[in-house]
Amino acid sequence: MKIKFYLNKKEIEIEVDPTIRLIDLLREKLNLTGTKEGCSIGECGACTVIVDGKAINSCLMLAYQVDGCNVITIEGISEDGKLHPLQENFLKTGAIQCGFCTPGMIMSAYALLLENPNPTEEEIKDAIAGNLCRCTGYKQIIDAIEVSAKELKG
Amino acid sequence: MNKEFSVIGKSVIREDAFDKVTGKAKFADDYKFDEMLYAKMIRIKATHAKINSIDFSEIENQKDIYVITANDVKGKNLVGLIKHDQPIFCNEKVVTPGDVIAMIVGEDEDKLEHLAKKVKVNFTPLPTLTDPTKALDPDSVLIHPEEKSNLIIHHPLRKGDIEKGFSESDEILEQTYTTQLIEHAYIEPESVIAIPKEDGIKIIGSIQNPFTTRRIVSLATDLPLEKIEVIQAQLGGSFGGKDDTMCILSARAAVASLKTNKPIKIKYTREESILESYKRHPYILNYKVGYTKDGKIKAMKIDILADGGAYCSMSPFVTWRTVVQATGPYEIENVHTDVRAVYTNNPYTGAMRGFGSPQPIFAQESLMDEIAIRLGITPDEIRRINGYKNGSVTATGQKLQNHDVNILTVLNKAVALTNFSNKWKEYKKEKSVLNEYEFEKPILKKNKFIDPKKLYQKGIGLAVSFRGCSLGAEGLDETYCYMSIEKNGLVKMLTGLAENGQGLRTTLIITAAETLGIIPDKIQFLETNTSLIKDSGPTVASRGTIMGTGSVKNAAEILKERLIKIVKKGFHLDDNDVIDFRENLVFSRKKGLLTNFDFVCQLALEQKENLTAIGYYKSPEVHWNEHNGQGDAYFTYVYGCQVAEVTVNIGTGEVFLNKITAVHDPGTVINRLGALGQIFGGVTQGAGYGIFEEITHEDGMIRELNFDQYLIPTAKDIDEIKPYFVEGNDIYGGYGAKSLGEPTLELTAAAIANAIRNATGKRFFNLPINLEELVLGKKIRPQNLNRGSL
Numbered sequence: 001m002k003i004k005f006y007l008n009k010k011e012i013e014i015e016v017d018p019t020i021r022l023i024d025l026l027r028e029k030l031n032l033t034g035t036k037e038g039c040s041i042g043e044c045g046a047c048t049v050i051v052d053g054k055a056i057n058s059c060l061m062l063a064y065q066v067d068g069c070n071v072i073t074i075e076g077i078s079e080d081g082k083l084h085p086l087q088e089n090f091l092k093t094g095a096i097q098c099g100f101c102t103p104g105m106i107m108s109a110y111a112l113l114l115e116n117p118n119p120t121e122e123e124i125k126d127a128i129a130g131n132l133c134r135c136t137g138y139k140q141i142i143d144a145i146e147v148s149a150k151e152l153k154g
Numbered sequence: 155m156n157k158e159f160s161v162i163g164k165s166v167i168r169e170d171a172f173d174k175v176t177g178k179a180k181f182a183d184d185y186k187f188d189e190m191l192y193a194k195m196i197r198i199k200a201t202h203a204k205i206n207s208i209d210f211s212e213i214e215n216q217k218d219i220y221v222i223t224a225n226d227v228k229g230k231n232l233v234g235l236i237k238h239d240q241p242i243f244c245n246e247k248v249v250t251p252g253d254v255i256a257m258i259v260g261e262d263e264d265k266l267e268h269l270a271k272k273v274k275v276n277f278t279p280l281p282t283l284t285d286p287t288k289a290l291d292p293d294s295v296l297i298h299p300e301e302k303s304n305l306i307i308h309h310p311l312r313k314g315d316i317e318k319g320f321s322e323s324d325e326i327l328e329q330t331y332t333t334q335l336i337e338h339a340y341i342e343p344e345s346v347i348a349i350p351k352e353d354g355i356k357i358i359g360s361i362q363n364p365f366t367t368r369r370i371v372s373l374a375t376d377l378p379l380e381k382i383e384v385i386q387a388q389l390g391g392s393f394g395g396k397d398d399t400m401c402i403l404s405a406r407a408a409v410a411s412l413k414t415n416k417p418i419k420i421k422y423t424r425e426e427s428i429l430e431s432y433k434r435h436p437y438i439l440n441y442k443v444g445y446t447k448d449g450k451i452k453a454m455k456i457d458i459l460a461d462g463g464a465y466c467s468m469s470p471f472v473t474w475r476t477v478v479q480a481t482g483p484y485e486i487e488n489v490h491t492d493v494r495a496v497y498t499n500n501p502y503t504g505a506m507r508g509f510g511s512p513q514p515i516f517a518q519e520s521l522m523d524e525i526a527i528r529l530g531i532t533p534d535e536i537r538r539i540n541g542y543k544n545g546s547v548t549a550t551g552q553k554l555q556n557h558d559v560n561i562l563t564v565l566n567k568a569v570a571l572t573n574f575s576n577k578w579k580e581y582k583k584e585k586s587v588l589n590e591y592e593f594e595k596p597i598l599k600k601n602k603f604i605d606p607k608k609l610y611q612k613g614i615g616l617a618v619s620f621r622g623c624s625l626g627a628e629g630l631d632e633t634y635c636y637m638s639i640e641k642n643g644l645v646k647m648l649t650g651l652a653e654n655g656q657g658l659r660t661t662l663i664i665t666a667a668e669t670l671g672i673i674p675d676k677i678q679f680l681e682t683n684t685s686l687i688k689d690s691g692p693t694v695a696s697r698g699t700i701m702g703t704g705s706v707k708n709a710a711e712i713l714k715e716r717l718i719k720i721v722k723k724g725f726h727l728d729d730n731d732v733i734d735f736r737e738n739l740v741f742s743r744k745k746g747l748l749t750n751f752d753f754v755c756q757l758a759l760e761q762k763e764n765l766t767a768i769g770y771y772k773s774p775e776v777h778w779n780e781h782n783g784q785g786d787a788y789f790t791y792v793y794g795c796q797v798a799e800v801t802v803n804i805g806t807g808e809v810f811l812n813k814i815t816a817v818h819d820p821g822t823v824i825n826r827l828g829a830l831g832q833i834f835g836g837v838t839q840g841a842g843y844g845i846f847e848e849i850t851h852e853d854g855m856i857r858e859l860n861f862d863q864y865l866i867p868t869a870k871d872i873d874e875i876k877p878y879f880v881e882g883n884d885i886y887g888g889y890g891a892k893s894l895g896e897p898t899l900e901l902t903a904a905a906i907a908n909a910i911r912n913a914t915g916k917r918f919f920n921l922p923i924n925l926e927e928l929v930l931g932k933k934i935r936p937q938n939l940n941r942g943s944l
Contacts, residue, residue: 097655
């Protein structure tokens with residue numbers, strides 16, 4: 001079936017098999033491999049992308065369901081070659097080790113800041129509770145999100 | 155030692171971070187090649203079985219589907235890192251449920267999934283051995299009959315006279331502890347691609363140790379090493395876990411690629427990853443300790459049994475570290491230790507961050523607290539009485555010297571930072587505040603209702619450890635670094651050590667920058683490729699920093715010497731003048747600022763100076779007598795102390811981790827950001843080991859095959875982690891930097907266990923101390939393998 005949606009602010013129209021998942025569309029068909037697959041059952045959050053402002057697990061959504069939606073992936077959050085403050089602060093606070101959870105983690109944080117520009121530490125932890133990280137112990141990730149929220153508020 | 159550095163010890167952003175935050179970083183599964191085929195594993199639902207026949211007839215006529223079996227393995231089908239006991243394809247029998255019998259290969263993953271069900275394997279189930287305590291019984295099932303016994307290894311250690319030690323003791327305490335099987339749980343499942351080349355093969359994968367992989371692929375394909383090129387993709391976590399499994403997966407992909415002449419990708423689902431990959435050894439630890447009324451430990455008798463599972467893997471080395479460190483950092487005159495690892499039909503066990511240390515630390519640190527409680531002293535006091543000092547002699551007879559023996563320094567620091575003794579005395583319970591359950595009558599009587607005010611109990615506990623750095627007497631320990639300087643002052647470097655996601659490349663860049671007096675941005679780290687540099691041994695045993703910085707510093711010093719000569723000549727300086735390189739600038743002690751680094755490099759190349767060098771670092775000699783477990787096991791050690799502060803809900807058994815204070819002596823901190831990350835991450839993994847993680851199995855069949863059942867810590871599970879570094883002096887490695895990755899993990903479970911004892915008044919002997927263990931005093935398992943409502 002043919003679907004039409006916004007992907008990283010560009011409108012695209014594409015023929016998709018109704019049985020494939022959103023993550024397959026992104027990784028296999030569109031070659032956007034920044035979105036990662038870690039568990040395929042919605043537990044690890046590595047495949048998190050934004051659909052209409054909400055963080056969703058792209059392994060649990062069928063591709064055709066994004067018809068008419070606005071989808072943002074890790075490849076779409078920096079503008080004019082300039083890193084998004086979340087990306088910049090993930091670098092600076094040491095929030096990255098192996099980096100496999102990083103795209104999903106940043107997308108969950110991105111969705112949080114869209115909805116709540118002024119999150120408390122607990123709200124940040126809630127927002128990334130569905131994103132597993134085995135390397136960092138989360139502390140520097142939480143710091144990165146806190147600093148980014150402050151910067152974005154100006 | 156001079157610890158005034160310009161780059162070392164600062165916070166430096168990782169060299170690979172930009173790619174990782176933008177989604178550009180390429181992990182193994184992100185690689186695609188033209189005509190690439192996928193491979194699907196064929197397994198059977200059996201723990202131990204003889205394979206009678208494999209029937210591919212239903213799929214043989216399928217177009218473009220290939221069947222890969224042991225017959226396609228041109229080299230050796232039996233491989234392994236130490237013993238060659240693990241088949242690439244199990245054509246005769248399976249000895250554990252993860253075993254792979256054959257592989258089918260084709261273009262469409264979904265179709266392969268469907269076709270795999272049509273492969274008919276005829277097998278005869280064999281009796282299983284899943285209880286390691288029965289492995290050495292004379293009538294036990296043999297996992298590998300050709301080995302003639304299920305004993306993988308036995309490490310004895312004898313020091314002093316154990317009977318004399320017990321007779322000189324006032325009290326003797328004997329306890330048994332158990333630890334569980336756990337999964338590495340790297341977030342990236344295994345993935346590898348083998349690509350045929352003109353006369354060889356190229357492997358790209360989520361590979362921890364490219365040189366080890368090359369060796370195993372060579373064994374399996376019969377290709378010489380130089381025809382196999384192994385490239386490490388960005389590695390999505392390993393923690394020791396992407397070694398054996400990745401070697402075997404790479405070999406399978408290579409075999410299929412050579413047969414089909416096409417690129418072959420193997421990518422595992424999480425379920426396959428947990429099913430087939432090796433895990434942390436479960437241990438059964440018996441400790442008997444004799445001590446005087448003054449708290450001096452006189453004798454320790456230790457008997458440890460490790461479940462090695464179906465294959466040898468790294469069991470001999472894992473248990474060797476255990477035998478060296480089993481007493482903990484305490485000077486004990488009389489020690490008698492036996493550590494054995496045995497084969498069973500369980501999932502096999504091998505290297506995992508900690509590597510044979512978290513298990514004995516849980517036992518020995520629990521034991522030290524029990525002694526303190528019996529003697530009416532605090533946990534820090536008992537450790538001060540027995541802890542190593544400079545010149546102490548370890549259980550292996552090694553005199554601790556040439557470095558700061560900082561065990562009491564880290565202990566005192568942690569105790570002071572947390573107000574430990576006062577809190578410990580305040581929270582201490584004389585007897586258990588937990589209900590004793592009667593399982594026959596599972597109804598609580600009214601007098602057992604918990605007063606809501608007493609529901610939450612606070613506790614504090616600590617644990618200390620010493621840890622030998624690098625491989626020790628496990629084997630040859632050396633590293634290489636190739637370094638060159640371009641005309642524009644750009645430095646390129648390459649080491650034979652692989653990045654594992656922990657930030658090793660950045661650590662080594664900082665070391666080079668410090669030595670050359672330049673900023674880290676001027677240094678580029680080249681891709682790890684087995685065809686380009688000599689094997690520097692694996693990235694294991696927290697050896698990356700200590701061994702890697704040694705060879706990097708050596709290479710940079712060689713180049714710097716040559717640049718100094720050029721500077722002296724070019725600026726007509728006295729021979730006895732001292733040249734300093736700092737932050738891209740070059741200074742003379744007599745004349746001050748001379749020029750910048752780039753200009754000197756330009757000058758050097760104009761004068762045809764050789765600006766390439768090979769750095770080399772070899773560990774000092776170590777010795778080991780395998781008959782009595784005596785010798786200088788490791789050339790240096792690191793020390794750590796962690797304090798856990800918890801709140802226990804004594805009604806539900808939930809343990810809230812309020813604060814973990816982690817004090818570590820890593821020698822020198824190279825990258826502060828990375829070092830802090832090691833502590834946060836290691837503590838978090840250690841906490842998971844302490845209170846919830848466990849792989850359970852029913853007759854070898856794993857229950858927890860994905861993250862819905864195998865729970866690892868989330869962002870919400872630890873309130874606060876406070877890292878603190880005590881930087882001791884050491885003469886080895888580059889700039890005295892030692893190890894940090896593993897020490898951070900090994901202590902946490904033990905510290906939490908001691909905090910739970912402090913909070914509840916009850917000692918727990920079996921990890922993990924999960925809800926059931928805490929409230930009921932035993933583990934509860936599902937009665938079958940069904941998941942959820944299935």
